[in-house]
Amino acid sequence: MEINQQLLNPVEQGLLGIMILIIMFGMGATLTPKDFRSALERPRGMLIGFLSQFGLMPLIAFSLAYMLKLPPAQAIALVLIGCLPGGTTSNMFAYFARGSVALSISMTAASTVLALIMMPILLDLYASGFAAQVDASLRAAGDEAGFAMPHANIVISLLLVLVPVAAGMTLRRFSPDWAKTAEDTAGFMTIIVILFLVTSALIRHSNLFVLTPWQIYAGSIGVGLAGFLFGFGMATVARLPPRYKRSVSLETGIQNGPIAFAIILLSFREPIQSEMLWLAILYSTFIVVTSSFVTLFYRRIGKTDWEIYRNNLVHQRLFGEDYRTQYPESAVGKTDQR
């Protein structure tokens, strides 16, 4: 598949930029400096989360791109998605999946900062082969400049994206009430962005969905699903409490889509920009659907351990820190009571 016309015109790109700004501002509004500090209080959970997000996920993305024999532009996009930090969407899903929201928020905060170092390294590791392929085909087509992975630009884009996040955090400090509104607006904007992108792509290329080969669908849907699965597996091997497992799983599979859009727009050029963008759009669309189903599934399997955890929290709050509740096995079965 080749997209021979720009997916978004400059006006649409500008609009998208503003929306990303709003979303990142809203993301900042959910964070407090305490979230960064408390990341250090859960070292085990955080370590597993880190390994899962920056170890597993890029590897999954690379393997998928390799196995599905994706065209190099889309392969780079998939690896890029695999290397992204987490977003606030995952915190919301963690909440409804009866996961640990605190761990999810800490992982989002930590990974967003760590991405500044990790992304260039990981892209170098997994995407340089695909980048060479793009370079070769461009030169063969007579493009003198060729293509090189824009590491510096990616870091700059990431830094730019962090500016509204910091602004959002400042708002949160001064007005929690307005911060909540900013958060809701940003959440709403996430749906709008996806709809906006899908519609504008369809206006210009009405048969884009039909033209897209199945491998690209498989890649954009599979990367999230594999992230959920392997994230959960890794947390299980590490014997994390059940609610942490669900958080790590969701945090691994759900990436910060808006950052992907920002990086692609700011750091990549045509002809590969539109193709990368399309894969990012597909990922963002499908991840909402797949994580909804995964969340419903987690809600169901986590019912008992979550209720025990909540009950223990209330007991300790009201009866004293040292209060320990013993549940008879006949009533709760062999549930992990941590």
Add this chain to the structure above:
Amino acid sequence: MPVLPGYIRSLFKSAPQPVFRVTGAHLAELYANAAETFGEMPAFATRRNTLQWEPVSFRELFERGRFLATGLIELGVNARDHIGVLGDNRLEWILADYGAQLSGAANVPRGRDVTDDEIVHIFRHAGVRIAFVETSELQDRLLNLRGNLPELREVILLDDESDPRKSVRRLGDLIERGRELRRAGDREVEERIAQLRPDDLFTLIYTSGTTGEPKGVMLTHANMISQLERIPLDVSCTDRVVSVLPVWHIFERVFEMLAISRGCCTYYSSVRTLAEDMRNVEPTFMGSAPRLWESIHQRILKRVKAAHPVRRMLFHTAYFLSHYYKESVFFLSGCSLRLKNRGLPQSGALAFVHALRWLILLPWYGFFNAAVLENLRLVVGGAFKGSVSGGGALPREVDQFFNYLGIPVLEGYGLTETAPVIAVRTPENLVIGTVGHIIPDTELRIVSLETGATLYPDGSREDLGRGLRGEITVRGPQVMKGYYRNPGATETALRDGWFHTGDIGLVTFNDSLRIVGRCKETVVLSSGENVEPAPIEMRLCQSPLIAHCMVVGQDRKYPGALIVPSTEGFAECGLNGISLEELAASPDVRRRIGAEIRERISAQHGFKAFERIHAFTLVAEPFTTGDELTSLFKLKRHIVSEKYRSKIDVMYEHTGTEP
């Protein structure tokens, strides 16, 4: 008849899972089994401070209850005695209950707001010899009444912090005495428990009424155990129940007993601290009354009004979306209110429309639910699974508001005489406007008010008589043994094992029970006061200006009246030859009838404050025999209320919600 095949409906409904519970042949055995199974888990928690609560474990509770029973037996409590309990919700109340059950006796409970007349009547009628009182104020009142209570021998004070009078014992001392006796080898309690039969009374509850004396409802251990085994609510040992309603009402009591059988902790809150306690306890369940939901509804609306415009808009959008989304979900899961039968094509078309609407609204609802509604739901604590509302009808808009918001308010139906649950909605079967399915093993009949024939279930009809209204009668394991020492009342209410509830209802086409009114005369106000309309009507009809009248006000805040002006009466006042329509429309007539009502229904004439008529409406049509009146000139109340329903609604709207 389900609209959709089961596997599609299961997408919208999760199948209810069996909940672990303990049971027994009677409450004493249940208490013992709960102590054995749930051991050190908290059973009840008492509030000392906002964030300081004191738990008592199932084992400890049972142990102390057994000491108390031992002490009570030494005091002279015999098996099947009636022990009086005057007081409201607190741990000591439950202890007193454990004491009564474990000594093979039954209790006769009443709240702190009991009147002196009621104490005398109830205690004498029930033959109370030993009574618990909660506070020092109650002990003084009871001691003052001793002259009228020759049988009363012992008074025990529940509140250990108050000082008992000379002849009064302290609960703590009695428990200590029991502890000593048991240490010395006293095993009377075990003998009493062995002698208990499921058919023995566990309580004798006197129902209040304004006319006539209160009646003692005899409830057996089997009644209560049957309820605990059949109430279809998913309450388990990981749940938290908050208690605010008075425990001496069977409605709250059944929830506290349910909590014991499921190993779940009950937290004693109060109306004053409820909002705060909801945040700290994060209850998953509670028994509630319509007024509680009305006040939370008002509080949410007030908060929305005060929020800044962006948040207000978000709320309204969220509520709008969830209203239509949930409506479609309710339809697709077979939970819409179905008063009429539908053919297959009509059902199919509706299902298609709702499925389409559901699909379109899903992503938007998903987002607003997560961002806005979830936050709003925190008003009842973040873990709320549901609440059964009972003791009166839930106003429809309040019912809809909470259920569309995603706070399952489940309306239940029952009476003290049925221990109490007859029907209850569950989260899986939440048909707004009904009180849900009949609980298992309970038979229901809808009986014609005119002929006494069974309208539902009627095997000769294809629809079995669904949608037909008549008196609700039930037969089942929860129906009382009878009224204590009152065979006349028992015979009227219980015929061949069928209990006649005095409520009018119908069965919808998805087999839920809908309550539509009362055929008993008593009007129950939303405050719970019982108003007997007959004396008020008699007094009003003595006025020359009033031809007919009827008192209304079921589930309203105050009574109102429908008045037919008397053409003769007004003719004598100079309004000669004027038709009834003109009289009913005349402001002058209205003013004079208003004055007449105020004069006649007043404290001077012996009417209580809650019996005053605060609203009335003039009717331009006389009540005639055959239509509104029986051949014996008795009012057919349900027919009149039905005929003038919109007029009554307007009357209450017009005069506002406060008297």
